[in-house]
Amino acid sequence: MEINVQRIDGNWNLGYSLDKHVLSSTYLGDNQWGHATFDTTRSEVGEALYQLKYRSDFNQIPLIANQLSDSLAKLFSSASLVIPMPPSKQRARQPVIEIAQIVAKNMGIPCYENLLIKTKDTPQMKDIESRKDKVETLVQALAINDLLGNAQYDVLIIDDLYDSGASLEAATNILREYKKVRNIFVATATRKHNA
Template sequence: MRCQPQYDGSVYIWLKNKQSCLLCGETTDTPQPICTPCESELPWLGDQCSVCALPLPMAGLCCGQCATRPPAFERVLAPWAYDFPVDTLITRFKHQAKWPLGRLMGELLAQSLQHHFDEGLERPDALVPVPLAARRLRQRGFNQATLLARWLSKPLAIPCEENLLRRTQDTPAQQALDAKARRRNLRQAFAVTPEALLHNRHLALVDDVLTTGATAQALARLLLDAGAARVDVYCLARTPKPAELA
C-alpha cells in the first residue's frame, strides 16, 4: 500500500525561498534579509579608537580620553557608526518593537564579532546585557540589550547571563544630561546579583549604542570590583561623540 500521494507539480522548498530586503524591499538570496547593495552602504565604522571605538581620522590610534584616563572596560566592538540608516533601524527596533530589524542587526553583529574572534580576539566567558530601568521596561515591554544578547549567544556559542546585573534605580535618560550629571545619575543605579560568580571571568556587556560610555564605564567598574578579570563592550553602533568616562 502506497502511503505517499501522487503529485507531479513543483515542490515548495522553504530552505531555498528568496527573501525580501528589510531596507529596500528588493529580493535577496543572502542568508540575512538584507540585499548586498544595502549591506555595503551601511555606515560601517572605519578608523577608530582602539579602546572605545570613537571614530578617528587614522587607524591604530587611541583617543585622547582613553590615553589619559583609560576606562574600566578593555575594548568596545561595534560594526557601525550611529548614522543613517542604522540610527533609524535602532530607533524602530527599540521604540516601535520592530523586532525583525533588531534581529537582522544582531545577526550582522554576530558575523562581525566572529570575524574578530577568528583574527585573535579573546572570546568572553559570557554575554551580559545592560539592564533596563523598570519603568522603561514596563513601557517598552522588552529590553533591547537582552534580545541582542540572546541573538548573539547561539551563533557565537557564548552563554547569555541576562540576570547577572540588575537595575536598582530608575534614572533620567542619559542623553539629556551633562557629563557630571551622568556620573551622578549612574551612581548606585546598578548592582550585581548576589549569587553571581564572577571570579576571574571575562565578560562582555551588550547594548545597542555607545554614546558617552558612562553606562559602560559604570557597569565595567562594578563587574571588575565584583571579581571579573576583564570586561568588553559589544554594541551595534558608536556615536561620534567623545567619551566622558571619568
C-alpha cells in the same frame, strides 16, 4: 549590511561598535507644533536600530544581533558570557536583552540577563549635565546579582548605542568590583558621530 567597525575606548579592556548611528542630519525648520524637523541619513545598522526602538520593528533584532556576532565575536573570543546592558526603562520587550541572547547563542556562550541589574530608576541621562554625574548616578543604580561559579570570567557587555559612554563606564565600574570578572569587553550596534 554595510558597516564601519570602530574601536570605542573607555575603562573596559576592549570595545567596538558596528557603525555610526547617524551619517548626516540637516535641520529643515520647525513643524506646525514648533518641533524641529531634520532630514536624517542613518547607517544601515543605525536605521535598523531606529526602526527597532522607535517603530517597534522587532524583526530588526536578529539582523542587528547576527551582524554583531559576525563582525565582532572574533575580537572577543575569550569571553565566556554575555551581559546585556540593563534597560533604562521598562518595556514589554527589551531589545538589548533579546540582541544579547542571540549574540550569546551565536558565540556558544551563556547570556546572563540578571547578573548586572538596575536597582532603582534614574533620570534621563540627557537631563544630567556632566558626564561624571551621569556615571555616578548610574553606578548608584546598578548592582551585581552573584550568579557565577567560583572562577574568573571574561565578559562581553552588549548595548545598542554608544553615546557619551557613561552607562558602559558605570557598568564596567560595578563589574570591576566583582571578583569573578577578569576582562570586560563592550560591543554596541551604533555610536554617536561625535563619540
